Amino acid sequence: MTLSLTVANLACSACVGTVTQAIQSVDAMAQVTADPKTKAVTIDTDAPESSIKAAITGAGYTVA
Structure with a gap:
């Protein structure tokens, strides 16, 4: 499935990497743009959306 999310405090290429x-800690095969x-942030993944959002939030970012 493809998810399209907005990460409010995504500010630089280092943030993109994080x-x-x-x-990818939730779904190692996820393709992230x-x-x-x-x-x-666009993600092609088999993981549930809630798990992806939790991973992003756990890394210190805000999913809008």
Whole structure:
């Protein structure tokens, strides 16, 4: 499934890396595309949306 989320405090490429690692800790095969300018994160994953959001929040980011 493809998820489209907005991560409010996604500010730079380091943030993208941190969010990507957090998502891939839940689903190692997840494909993540993130744009710090628009705060958009697109994830192709088999993991439940709630688990993905929890991983992002656990990494210190806010899912809008």
